[in-house]
Amino acid sequence: MSVTVAAGFRAAGVVAGLKPSGKPDVALVVNDGPQHSAAAVFTSNRCKANPVLWSERTIVDGRLSAVVLNSGGANCYNGPEGFQTTHASAELVAELTGGQAFDVAVCSTGLIGQPLDRPILEAGIRAAHAQLSPDGGPAAAEAIMTTDTVAKQATASGDGWVVGGMAKGAGMLAPALATMLVVITTDAAADAATLDAALRAATKTTFDRLDTDGCMSTNDTVVLMASGASGVTPTQDALSAAVTAVCADLAEQLWHDAEGAHHDIAIEVTGAASEDDAVEVARAVARSNLFKAAVFGNDPNWGRVLAAVGTTTAVFEPEKIDISMNGVKVCRAGGTQFGEPSTSVDLTGRQVHVLVELNAGASTATILTSDLTHDYVHENSAYST
Amino acid sequence: MSVTVAAGFRAAGVVAGLKPSGKPDVALVVNDGPQHSAAAVFTSNRCKANPVLWSERTIVDGRLSAVVLNSGGANCYNGPEGFQTTHASAELVAELTGGQAFDVAVCSTGLIGQPLDRPILEAGIRAAHAQLSPDGGPAAAEAIMTTDTVAKQATASGDGWVVGGMAKGAGMLAPALATMLVVITTDAAADAATLDAALRAATKTTFDRLDTDGCMSTNDTVVLMASGASGVTPTQDALSAAVTAVCADLAEQLWHDAEGAHHDIAIEVTGAASEDDAVEVARAVARSNLFKAAVFGNDPNWGRVLAAVGTTTAVFEPEKIDISMNGVKVCRAGGTQFGEPSTSVDLTGRQVHVLVELNAGASTATILTSDLTHDYVHENSAYST
Numbered sequence: 051m052s053v054t055v056a057a058g059f060r061a062a063g064v065v066a067g068l069k070p071s072g073k074p075d076v077a078l079v080v081n082d083g084p085q086h087s088a089a090a091v092f093t094s095n096r097c098k099a100n101p102v103l104w105s106e107r108t109i110v111d112g113r114l115s116a117v118v119l120n121s122g123g124a125n126c127y128n129g130p131e132g133f134q135t136t137h138a139s140a141e142l143v144a145e146l147t148g149g150q151a152f153d154v155a156v157c158s159t160g161l162i163g164q165p166l167d168r169p170i171l172e173a174g175i176r177a178a179h180a181q182l183s184p185d186g187g188p189a190a191a192e193a194i195m196t197t198d199t200v201a202k203q204a205t206a207s208g209d210g211w212v213v214g215g216m217a218k219g220a221g222m223l224a225p226a227l228a229t230m231l232v233v234i235t236t237d238a239a240a241d242a243a244t245l246d247a248a249l250r251a252a253t254k255t256t257f258d259r260l261d262t263d264g265c266m267s268t269n270d271t272v273v274l275m276a277s278g279a280s281g282v283t284p285t286q287d288a289l290s291a292a293v294t295a296v297c298a299d300l301a302e303q304l305w306h307d308a309e310g311a312h313h314d315i316a317i318e319v320t321g322a323a324s325e326d327d328a329v330e331v332a333r334a335v336a337r338s339n340l341f342k343a344a345v346f347g348n349d350p351n352w353g354r355v356l357a358a359v360g361t362t363t364a365v366f367e368p369e370k371i372d373i374s375m376n377g378v379k380v381c382r383a384g385g386t387q388f389g390e391p392s393t394s395v396d397l398t399g400r401q402v403h404v405l406v407e408l409n410a411g412a413s414t415a416t417i418l419t420s421d422l423t424h425d426y427v428h429e430n431s432a433y434s435t
Numbered sequence: 436m437s438v439t440v441a442a443g444f445r446a447a448g449v450v451a452g453l454k455p456s457g458k459p460d461v462a463l464v465v466n467d468g469p470q471h472s473a474a475a476v477f478t479s480n481r482c483k484a485n486p487v488l489w490s491e492r493t494i495v496d497g498r499l500s501a502v503v504l505n506s507g508g509a510n511c512y513n514g515p516e517g518f519q520t521t522h523a524s525a526e527l528v529a530e531l532t533g534g535q536a537f538d539v540a541v542c543s544t545g546l547i548g549q550p551l552d553r554p555i556l557e558a559g560i561r562a563a564h565a566q567l568s569p570d571g572g573p574a575a576a577e578a579i580m581t582t583d584t585v586a587k588q589a590t591a592s593g594d595g596w597v598v599g600g601m602a603k604g605a606g607m608l609a610p611a612l613a614t615m616l617v618v619i620t621t622d623a624a625a626d627a628a629t630l631d632a633a634l635r636a637a638t639k640t641t642f643d644r645l646d647t648d649g650c651m652s653t654n655d656t657v658v659l660m661a662s663g664a665s666g667v668t669p670t671q672d673a674l675s676a677a678v679t680a681v682c683a684d685l686a687e688q689l690w691h692d693a694e695g696a697h698h699d700i701a702i703e704v705t706g707a708a709s710e711d712d713a714v715e716v717a718r719a720v721a722r723s724n725l726f727k728a729a730v731f732g733n734d735p736n737w738g739r740v741l742a743a744v745g746t747t748t749a750v751f752e753p754e755k756i757d758i759s760m761n762g763v764k765v766c767r768a769g770g771t772q773f774g775e776p777s778t779s780v781d782l783t784g785r786q787v788h789v790l791v792e793l794n795a796g797a798s799t800a801t802i803l804t805s806d807l808t809h810d811y812v813h814e815n816s817a818y819s820t
Binding site: 094095096097098124126128129130132161162163267268337340343344346349351352353356357359360361362368371380381384385387388392423426427428430431 | 480512546548739746766807815816
């Protein structure tokens with residue numbers, strides 16, 4: 051399962067003591083090769099955490115031998131020692147694995163602005179190294195959880211090679227990227243450029259279309275590493291498809307586990323003049339607190355969908371928009387014709403599908419979001435206290 | 436008080452029966468002249484309600500003799516009869532007051548997508564006309580309330596003339612414009628161009644800087660009418676200052692009455708390279724659900740402020756940002772120096788002041804917002820059910 055399904059990878063997850071809960075909080079994923087090509091994408095937030103500032107530099111040569119991850123602290127905006135702690139943890143992993151610090155990516159998640167205890171972290175890294183195993187994927191996936199209720203893992207198979215991945219993320223989930231850490235591994239043989247193309251193609255239509263609460267993290271990182279241990283070199287298309295499948299699977303798991311959510315809402319926009327237009331419209335609806343609160347109340351309040359669509363710059367004519375909720379067309383021709391009664395819409399289930407037909411072109415996009423609930427407010431007003 | 440403090444205006448508010456609650460729901464404001472110059476601004480939402488589509492056309496000649504307003508229905512996206520109902524109500528006011536339909540602005544507020552009962556509305560208009568009075572301002576202000584808990588009224592005095600106004604709005608309050616209806620009157624003598632300049636200057640720094648929940652309405656309208664009854668022609672600056680004072684007062688009242696809010700949060704950004712930058716940064720913080728939920732929990736989680744700042748395109752260097760909450764500098768030099776402990780921040784009071792010092796220029800702006808509370812979720816998940 052997870053990051054150790056691919057040959058050439060070992061992983062571990064341990065309790066270091068960074069989390070007051072005493073749950074696992076340090077993970078290590080090591081690529082034993084023979085190849086060490088890698089690619090990564092990071093948050094587009096301009097306020098970046100120390101591990102992101104570090105990892106952005108490590109990936110420039112397209113090579114990684116390991117990723118070390120911790121929960122229990124974002125290591126972000128916590129004074130000058132924060133970056134030194136990130137650097138020291140990469141040096142320690144390099145020392146233990148016989149590699150170079152610049153081949154070690156670092157990921158952290160937790161509260162911003164808090165010190166990250168270096169001795170505890172370093173002891174955890176040593177413990178994780180001692181427990182590295184070809185079966186360690188699930189333990190690593192568990193160690194990166196924060197408010198996640200379940201560990202997220204996914205796999206996809208190629209012809210003689212496989213892709214596996216793990217992810218964490220439950221809040222501050224908005225794209226480019228969502229608040230999350232993701233490590234994906236493959237035993238396919240592939241150079242860094244091929245991996246980079248596969249990863250960017252995959253994240254563009256998966257993690258970047260997840261927007262549970264409109265809040266963008268300082269720590270988002272998605273790493274893809276190839277060991278080449280299968281001896282098979284897939285085509286770009288085959289590799290991209292498998293990586294996309296793993297990313298889509300993980301993104302769905304993040305969606306279903308979003309903090310406090312009672313409904314998993316897919317906002318599908320069709321008939322857009324461009325894919326960018328479709329994404330803009332879907333994201334505007336996904337970020338409407340009024341719409342999200344209405345769904346929590348099982349209220350098919352499509353007026354709030356329309357009000358959100360109207361705030362965008364997408365190409366459309368208001369009197370041509372159709373809106374359906376769970377298959378019932380409640381708004382027809384922008385309200386110039388009567389739609390089906392809202393009372394026909396059943397929102398009592400977990401899954402909600404909103405279809406916005408712009409009737410302005412042929413492009414489509416879907417954004418995955420959550421409803422706005424009492425549990426979301428509770429969880430995020432009490433998180434750090 | 437309110438829209439009848441200025442000489443030359445009469446108003447009324449009545450129970451027509453549009454609201455199931457039986458509360459007042461139709462208001463009429465009439466300008467008896469001698470002048471009838473006017474200006475108005477409307478929602479920038481591209482999905483506009485029928486009364487907005489109508490009123491945008493009535494204002495092109497800079498002349499209004501009356502405004503008719505209803506709560507209990509937005510008259511938006513409710514089939515072809517909706518616009519006809521708006522038109523018919525303007526015709527009826529014109530007939531009753533001896534004017535032209537194109538000199539009557541129409542405003543509606545309530546649920547989108549619901550029919551607006553024309554016979555009930557028309558009976559209400561007739562009743563309101565029969566009750567028109569120079570003391571009718573407060574009754575009119577009451578009749579436009581929806582989820583507002585108090586009627587909003589304000590006045591400002593010039594040299595021999597006055598400005599008065601009323602407003603409604605509690606939810607879907609985001610700018611350009613906020614979800615609200617506002618009518619402002621003056622007995623100053625002023626042409627339409629002067630009124631337009633005064634109104635645009637006023638709304639730009641008042642209503643447009645109110646952003647309680649990031650949701651933009653389909654019905655927002657702000658109307659300014661001058662009767663000239665004082666016989667005094669103020670300078671542009673004097674008129675703009677008085678109109679701005681009334682708009683700022685009304686905006687503060689809307690802020691304090693935002694749906695479900697427990698904290699009134701002012702996000703002040705200083706040291707920005709431009710006013711647009713300052714507004715963008717302040718608005719990004721004001722729209723962070725995680726930050727707003729933290730304030731609800733009295734949690735000075737400045738990491739969420741920083742994470743929101745980082746999503747903007749404003750000019751800044753992350754390591755130069757200072758953040759203060761209620762006067763305590765919790766983040767210094769973007770976390771490269773330690774700030775005061777968050778435990779020194781007291782958020783138990785209603786008023787919260789967040790100061791973001793970008794240290795990138797000399798421009799400033801303040802956005803007024805609210806916290807994200809259980810009451811907000813409750814009110815907006817149960818509103819139409």
